[in-house]
Amino acid sequence: MSDTTSYPPQSPTFTPHKIGQDNIRILGLDVHNPVFFVSAVLIVAFVILALIFQEGTAAFFNGVDASETVAEGSFRDLGLQAWLVNMFDWLLLMAGNIFVLFCLLLIFSPYGSIRLGGKDAKPSYSYGGWFSMLFAAGMGIGLMFFGVSEPLTHYQTSVNGGSWAPLTTTGLDSETAQANAMAATIFHWALHPWAIYAVVGLALAFFAYNRGLPLTLRSAFYPLLKERIWGWPGHVIDALAVFATLFGLATSLGFGAEQALAGLNFLFGAPLTDTAKVILIMAITAIALISVVAGLDAGVKRLSEINMILAFVLLAFIFVAGPTLVIATGIFENAAAYVTRIVPLSNPFGREDQDFMQGWTAFYWAWWISWSPFVGMFIARVSRGRTVREFVTCVLIVPTVVSIIWMSTFGGAAIDQVVAQGNVAVTDAAQELKLFVMAQALPLTAIVSFVGIVLVIVFFVTSSDSASLVIDTITAGGKTDAPMAQRVFWAIFEGLVAIALLLGGGLGSLQAAAVATGIPFAVVLLAMMYSTFKGLREEKALTG
Numbered sequence: 001m002s003d004t005t006s007y008p009p010q011s012p013t014f015t016p017h018k019i020g021q022d023n024i025r026i027l028g029l030d031v032h033n034p035v036f037f038v039s040a041v042l043i044v045a046f047v048i049l050a051l052i053f054q055e056g057t058a059a060f061f062n063g064v065d066a067s068e069t070v071a072e073g074s075f076r077d078l079g080l081q082a083w084l085v086n087m088f089d090w091l092l093l094m095a096g097n098i099f100v101l102f103c104l105l106l107i108f109s110p111y112g113s114i115r116l117g118g119k120d121a122k123p124s125y126s127y128g129g130w131f132s133m134l135f136a137a138g139m140g141i142g143l144m145f146f147g148v149s150e151p152l153t154h155y156q157t158s159v160n161g162g163s164w165a166p167l168t169t170t171g172l173d174s175e176t177a178q179a180n181a182m183a184a185t186i187f188h189w190a191l192h193p194w195a196i197y198a199v200v201g202l203a204l205a206f207f208a209y210n211r212g213l214p215l216t217l218r219s220a221f222y223p224l225l226k227e228r229i230w231g232w233p234g235h236v237i238d239a240l241a242v243f244a245t246l247f248g249l250a251t252s253l254g255f256g257a258e259q260a261l262a263g264l265n266f267l268f269g270a271p272l273t274d275t276a277k278v279i280l281i282m283a284i285t286a287i288a289l290i291s292v293v294a295g296l297d298a299g300v301k302r303l304s305e306i307n308m309i310l311a312f313v314l315l316a317f318i319f320v321a322g323p324t325l326v327i328a329t330g331i332f333e334n335a336a337a338y339v340t341r342i343v344p345l346s347n348p349f350g351r352e353d354q355d356f357m358q359g360w361t362a363f364y365w366a367w368w369i370s371w372s373p374f375v376g377m378f379i380a381r382v383s384r385g386r387t388v389r390e391f392v393t394c395v396l397i398v399p400t401v402v403s404i405i406w407m408s409t410f411g412g413a414a415i416d417q418v419v420a421q422g423n424v425a426v427t428d429a430a431q432e433l434k435l436f437v438m439a440q441a442l443p444l445t446a447i448v449s450f451v452g453i454v455l456v457i458v459f460f461v462t463s464s465d466s467a468s469l470v471i472d473t474i475t476a477g478g479k480t481d482a483p484m485a486q487r488v489f490w491a492i493f494e495g496l497v498a499i500a501l502l503l504g505g506g507l508g509s510l511q512a513a514a515v516a517t518g519i520p521f522a523v524v525l526l527a528m529m530y531s532t533f534k535g536l537r538e539e540k541a542l543t544g
Contacts, residue, residue: 017230019214020479029486032477035235036486039242039475043493050500057504061512081512085362088519092365093348093357095522099195102529103392106202111536112389116202117209119543123385130382131398132304143189143406144456145255148438149431150188151411152418154181156427163355167344174419181415182330183337185407187345188361190338190400193368198395199525200376201383203532205391209384210539214478217241217373217524223534224527237524238474241373244521245474246497247513248370249467253498254510255432256460257281262432263453267446278499284457285495288464292487303465307458314451315409321442322413323420330412335404363511366518369525377470381480388536414438464494 024033050057061080106112115121123130157164158180161171166184203220213219218234225233257277264270291303319327351357383391417423417438429437439448468491476482501509
């Protein structure tokens with residue numbers, strides 16, 4: 001796409017705007033004014049203040065210390081994350097449901113035949129390379145962190161009962177508890193999150209490749225805002241996308257750093273200190289910078305494919321070395337449990353499992369939404385030439401199937417160790433350590449654990465690299481060939497934001513930051529979805 005790309009004259013939404021025309025070129029940079037400067041200044045200020053006032057940051061995100069007296073249920077009592085999900089859990093769950101229904105509508109509608117880039121466009125990547133980049137960017141670190149810990153946690157709460165148990169507060173027998181636990185886990189990683197990504201990715205790809213608009217979030221709102229997207233409404237949308245991407249990514253990087261350090265401690269006795277976390281994030285960010293400089297094809301694509309191979313090897317080993325028959329039958333049983341429970345799990349009203357719905361589902365949906373500008377734009381970058389039906393089906397269904405297999409393998413092996421072998425060590429271990437403790441009961445423990453650490457680190461690198469590419473595109477007015485120094489700047493500050501939040505309240509602060517950006521962005525995505533539908537309808541009317 002060239003810098004002079006504009007809508008073709010026959011388009012029903014013609015605009016004379018040129019990509020990058022509002023950019024400022026200074027000190028070798030090529031950045032959008034004011035999106036880059038507002039975003040950069042606020043992010044730099046946040047990092048500095050969070051590092052200086054670490055205790056205040058922790059209290060803001062996680063709530064006050066128990067020794068302080070504040071009103072129960074107030075913002076200061078609950079902390080940012082708990083207060084937000086308590087107020088807006090219904091919005092997040094409803095939005096997730098709407099995104100899934102919208103994607104299913106597109107698959108079976110006449111709009112599914114529209115090709116991204118025009119009827120003669122050809123895909124730039126093979127299915128294998130495309131799927132690898134989709135999955136590595138989408139949720140790689142999360143699957144490593146939660147693959148064992150989430151099914152086990154839901155199983156324990158389902159057996160014990162209480163409002164943290166999915167769907168019911170009554171203690172269940174082991175078999176039903178397993179079904180509920182796996183259904184709840186798959187629910188958080190299957191159709192709903194990928195529907196969120198599909199909505200954003202489709203909007204960006206369609207308006208960039210079929211309408212010649214910049215590859216930024218504001219472009220998706222042209223049918224609604226027309227030329228106003230080049231003014232302050234568009235600036236606000238793009239700036240929100242930058243903040244959502246940075247804080248959503250920081251959450252994932254925090255999870256990755258915690259798990260990688262726990263694995264290094266498990267294998268080599270590395271210290272579990274804040275200093276060690278900072279050094280680890282800095283080291284991995286340095287590796288990410290090398291990938292950033294290498295570019296999309298040589299960097300992200302190659303690392304993504306390597307990671308997919310390693311992930312498949314680890315998955316296959318757990319399947320073979322673990323309870324193979326239990327895992328194999330569990331894949332189908334868990335898929336059935338997910339399908340039969342997806343409606344009650346999606347219900348935002350009248351739930352007795354309030355802690356589960358707010359602490360797990362609402363957090364996940366906010367996290368996925370905050371990730372959506374990053375993953376959606378990255379998917380759009382690599383999806384030119386696909387039809388709308390092909391795009392939505394593959395983005396929705398393929399990762400869902402992989403998530404079912406992944407969670408059934410790792411979660412199934414861990415739950416079997418508890419149920420059949422009485423392995424209480426894996427249930428007692430910290431969340432970030434459960435994967436390695438589960439591997440301890442398998443052959444080749446050290447090798448399996450080391451591969452797990454490598455996977456987490458490489459997922460960390462691909463996520464940071466991809467996010468810096470996306471943020472740079474947004475803050476460069478949609479230009480995809482901006483100076484390398486800008487991507488380097490954002491890659492460095494992605495690591496610094498993760499460090500600032502980890503030191504200022506740990507994982508709780510990271511999660512709260514993702515929720516705080518995810519909730520307002522949910523409203524943005526709902527409007528984007530409607531705007532995309534209008535654009536597709538115009539396209540179909542124009543091309544037939």
